[in-house]
Amino acid sequence: MSTLLMFLYCYIGLSLIFAEGAQTVPNDELSTLLSIKAGLVDPTDGLKDWKMPRSAAVEGSPQCNWTGVLCNSRGLVQKLDISNMNISGRVSDHIQGLTSLFVLNISCNAFATSLPKSLSNLTSLSIIDVSDNYFVGEFPTGLGRASGLTSVNASSNNFSGFLPEDLGNATSLESLDFRGSYFEGSVPTSYKNLQKLKFLGLSGNNLTGNLPRELGQLASLETIILGYNEFVGEIPAEFGNLTNLQYLDLAVGSLSGQIPPALVRLRKLTTVYLYKNNFTGKIPPEIGSISSLVYLDLSDNQISGEIPAELGALTNLQLLNLMCNRLTGSVPTKLGDLIKLATLELWKNSLTGPLPMNLGKNSPLQWLDVSSNSLSGDIPPGLCDSGNLTKLILFNNSFSGSIPLGLSTCMSLVRVRMQNNLISGTIPVGLGTLPSLQRLELAKNNLTGQIPQDIALSTSLAFIDVSSNQIESSLPSSILSIPNLQTFMASNNNLQGKLPDQFQDCPSLSVLDISKQSFLWKHSGEYSFL
Ligand SMILES: *[C@@H]1O[C@H](CO)[C@@H](O)[C@H](O)[C@H]1NC(C)=O
Ligand SMILES: *[C@@H]1O[C@H](CO)[C@@H](O)[C@H](O)[C@H]1NC(C)=O
Ligand SMILES: *[C@@H]1O[C@H](CO)[C@@H](O)[C@H](O)[C@H]1NC(C)=O
Ligand SMILES: *[C@@H]1O[C@H](CO)[C@@H](O)[C@H](O)[C@H]1NC(C)=O
Ligand SMILES: *[C@@H]1O[C@H](CO)[C@@H](O)[C@H](O)[C@H]1NC(C)=O
Ligand SMILES: *[C@@H]1O[C@H](CO)[C@@H](O)[C@H](O)[C@H]1NC(C)=O
Ligand SMILES: *[C@@H]1O[C@H](CO)[C@@H](O)[C@H](O)[C@H]1NC(C)=O
Ligand SMILES: *[C@@H]1O[C@H](CO)[C@@H](O)[C@H](O)[C@H]1NC(C)=O
Ligand SMILES: *[C@@H]1O[C@H](CO)[C@@H](O)[C@H](O)[C@H]1NC(C)=O
Ligand SMILES: *[C@@H]1O[C@H](CO)[C@@H](O)[C@H](O)[C@H]1NC(C)=O
Ligand SMILES: *[C@@H]1O[C@H](CO)[C@@H](O)[C@H](O)[C@H]1NC(C)=O
Ligand SMILES: *[C@@H]1O[C@H](CO)[C@@H](O)[C@H](O)[C@H]1NC(C)=O
Numbered sequence: 001m002s003t004l005l006m007f008l009y010c011y012i013g014l015s016l017i018f019a020e021g022a023q024t025v026p027n028d029e030l031s032t033l034l035s036i037k038a039g040l041v042d043p044t045d046g047l048k049d050w051k052m053p054r055s056a057a058v059e060g061s062p063q064c065n066w067t068g069v070l071c072n073s074r075g076l077v078q079k080l081d082i083s084n085m086n087i088s089g090r091v092s093d094h095i096q097g098l099t100s101l102f103v104l105n106i107s108c109n110a111f112a113t114s115l116p117k118s119l120s121n122l123t124s125l126s127i128i129d130v131s132d133n134y135f136v137g138e139f140p141t142g143l144g145r146a147s148g149l150t151s152v153n154a155s156s157n158n159f160s161g162f163l164p165e166d167l168g169n170a171t172s173l174e175s176l177d178f179r180g181s182y183f184e185g186s187v188p189t190s191y192k193n194l195q196k197l198k199f200l201g202l203s204g205n206n207l208t209g210n211l212p213r214e215l216g217q218l219a220s221l222e223t224i225i226l227g228y229n230e231f232v233g234e235i236p237a238e239f240g241n242l243t244n245l246q247y248l249d250l251a252v253g254s255l256s257g258q259i260p261p262a263l264v265r266l267r268k269l270t271t272v273y274l275y276k277n278n279f280t281g282k283i284p285p286e287i288g289s290i291s292s293l294v295y296l297d298l299s300d301n302q303i304s305g306e307i308p309a310e311l312g313a314l315t316n317l318q319l320l321n322l323m324c325n326r327l328t329g330s331v332p333t334k335l336g337d338l339i340k341l342a343t344l345e346l347w348k349n350s351l352t353g354p355l356p357m358n359l360g361k362n363s364p365l366q367w368l369d370v371s372s373n374s375l376s377g378d379i380p381p382g383l384c385d386s387g388n389l390t391k392l393i394l395f396n397n398s399f400s401g402s403i404p405l406g407l408s409t410c411m412s413l414v415r416v417r418m419q420n421n422l423i424s425g426t427i428p429v430g431l432g433t434l435p436s437l438q439r440l441e442l443a444k445n446n447l448t449g450q451i452p453q454d455i456a457l458s459t460s461l462a463f464i465d466v467s468s469n470q471i472e473s474s475l476p477s478s479i480l481s482i483p484n485l486q487t488f489m490a491s492n493n494n495l496q497g498k499l500p501d502q503f504q505d506c507p508s509l510s511v512l513d514i515s516k517q518s519f520l521w522k523h524s525g526e527y528s529f530l
Pocket of ligand 2: 083084105106107108127128129151153
């Protein structure tokens with residue numbers, strides 16, 4: 001056959017297909033779309049151009065110009081995107097008439113009905129996004145037959161019932177998001193077949209049972225978010241096979257047992273959230289070799305033993321949260337060398353000894369909370385060297401020495417809570433000039449000297465507690481007129497001299513306690529007992 005003949009042959013063949021298509025299928029799709037519209041409540045009339053054309057003999061595919069409709073070259077609806085239009089009502093069974101549908105996006109609407117079972121006949125679907133609605137009932141089964149399905153987003157709905165098991169047959173899936181509904185039962189083991197899956201989000205449902213060890217076979221998985229469910233049992237050691245995993249979120253559940261050392265095989269992990277479970281045992285020192293880690297949160301468990309010094313090797317770590325566990329021993333000195341550390345929360349454990357003296361010197365430290373331990377020694381001097389410190393929370397420990405001078409020039413500070421320690425020396429001059437400082441809690445220490453005059457100049461302080469120290473001499477005369485001051489407590493000190501006279505100009509003050517001084521107050525020339 002010559003090239004010319006071949007060309008003609010193909011041309012005629014194609015023409016035939018086009019002619020056929022133009023006369024039949026698109027018109028069916030026009031009425032399908034109108035049937036779909038009939039089931040919808042469209043308060044903003046966003047679909048006003050979805051209407052039967054005036055001329056009786058419909059030519060071409062006018063529906064391909066309609067809002068949210070995109071057709072393929074053959075005039076068949078390929079994409080339907082009516083997201084974010086406040087639409088409610090019902091998704092019609094007629095939708096199965098859109099046999100070439102590749103993308104369906106009805107997210108961010110107000111649907112509060114159930115999805116039609118006939119959705120499962122849309123086997124051409126590649127992407128389905130029904131997220132952010134109030135869909136109820138079961139998620140339809142049958143989409144497992146859509147061999148080209150790559151993405152399902154059903155997050156933020158009111159779905160209930162079991163997760164669709166047959167989706168394990170949709171082996172092209174790369175993303176499966178069922179977060180935030182009321183799904184119950186366990187995770188179907190059939191999902192192990194999803195060898196292309198990168199994202200699995202099932203958090204915030206009512207899922208129960210053990211985490212299936214089969215999920216360890218999801219070789220492409222990068223993100224797994226299973227938290228806020230009712231899973232029990234241990235993290236399967238098989239999760240150590242998820243070598244592409246970057247994001248592991250199992251927070252808030254009833255998981256128990258030890259953190260499996262097998263996780264150390266996950267060399268790409270950036271985020272590990274295991275907080276608020278029932279994990280016991282020690283922190284595996286091997287975690288210190290996952291150098292990709294950025295966020296490590298093991299808080300609110302029953303983890304015991306010491307903080308492994310190996311964590312000091314996690315040079316990318318920005319957040320380390322181990323609060324509310326049963327940790328003992330000292331805080332590894334090497335944590336002070338982590339150059340990216342911004343958040344260190346170790347509160348409510350049984351830690352002893354000093355903090356690393358170089359903490360904050362090498363990193364943009366923002367939040368430090370080590371309260372309610374048995375820590376001692378000096379407060380590290382460089383906590384605000386980078387100028388990022390906002391929260392400094394040291395209360396209920398045995399810190400001694402004086403308040404580091406560096407804090408009095410730390411412009412970022414918002415909260416300083418150091419009560420109930422053995423801190424001595426004077427309150428440094430300058431805290432009153434910090435523009436964001438709201439809380440200054442220094443009660444129950446061994447502070448001496450005066451309250452610096454600049455405290456009275458603060459425009460931000462709302463809460464000052466210096467009670468139960470050995471502070472002497474008079475109060476700064478205008479201290480009670482700090483514009484935002486709500487609480488001023490200075491009882492149990494050695495204050496004397498004149499009581500400030502401006503009770504009238506304390507715009508916000510609601511608590512004032514300056515009782516129990518070892519001297520008498522002189523107020524407007526007279527002595528008063530407070
Ligand atoms: C779509 O609209 C444009 C103009 O708005 C028109 O030229 C075109 O013919 C329409 N196409 C169909 C298939 O109706
Ligand atoms: C669906 O539409 C929403 C809102 O318009 C958009 O944010 C989202 O990315 C779309 N989903 C997909 C899978 O493209
Ligand atoms: C959707 O409805 C809400 C309130 O019902 C309204 O605030 C919002 O502007 C509406 N959005 C659109 C796109 O019409
Ligand atoms: C969806 O769930 C929310 C929260 O539980 C509830 O307030 C709302 O009434 C539910 N809507 C429907 C349609 O079930
Ligand atoms: C899917 O399509 C077939 C053939 O048209 C039909 O018999 C069946 O009822 C449809 N399935 C659903 C769930 O609607
Ligand atoms: C699913 O949709 C929600 C909002 O509609 C979005 O926040 C989320 O990122 C989407 N999931 C995936 C995996 O893209
Ligand atoms: C998956 O596909 C196989 C083969 O077609 C079929 O036998 C099986 O029932 C399907 N699984 C589910 C859960 O639908
Ligand atoms: C589902 O979980 C929510 C939130 O955790 C909880 O309030 C609700 O009682 C649970 N429902 C069932 C049926 O277990
Ligand atoms: C997965 O992990 C388990 C336990 O760690 C191991 O026995 C198994 O050989 C691994 N499987 C694969 C396919 O790597
Ligand atoms: C956690 O474990 C303790 C005992 O070790 C048990 O009393 C408690 O019920 C468990 N909590 C959960 C949420 O499983
Ligand atoms: C630390 O503070 C500096 C200067 O204010 C700022 O440029 C930087 O982004 C901050 N770093 C972090 C991690 O917040
Ligand atoms: C408190 O300070 C006083 C005077 O400086 C000193 O005598 C005393 O030993 C200190 N008490 C504690 C518990 O540090």
